[in-house]
Amino acid sequence: MDSMYKLLDVTKNILHDREENYGCPACSLQETAEMWGDYLQCPVQPQDVAALMILLKLQRAKDNGDYIDNWIDIAGYAAMAGGYSVAKQDTQHHDEDQQNTEHDLEDSHLEDL
16 A cells, blocks of 8 residues: 555656646646647547546556556546646636626626616
8 A cells, every 4th residue: 555655656746846847737738639639630638638648658558567657657647637627627616606706796786776
């Protein structure tokens, strides 16, 4: 069990370093999805980028399952995709809350009439 947590700690540190060097992971997924979509001439979602990178790492792990870097990268791409989804949900909830507040304000002004 300790080795699992060590792997997650290493992944966390690498993600932090990558963010310092390359910027926001969600932005990176989004920009890569746009580039791949343009190249492939079809829509690509940010989660697709992470999923396809995970598949690449799984193919590599198939040939060398003891090479830890592949598993760290897989955990990192999974964390990036999950983080993107959480951020997207947070934005949607924020937008819904803002719309509800605006609607409530409109209703309160109608009651004043």
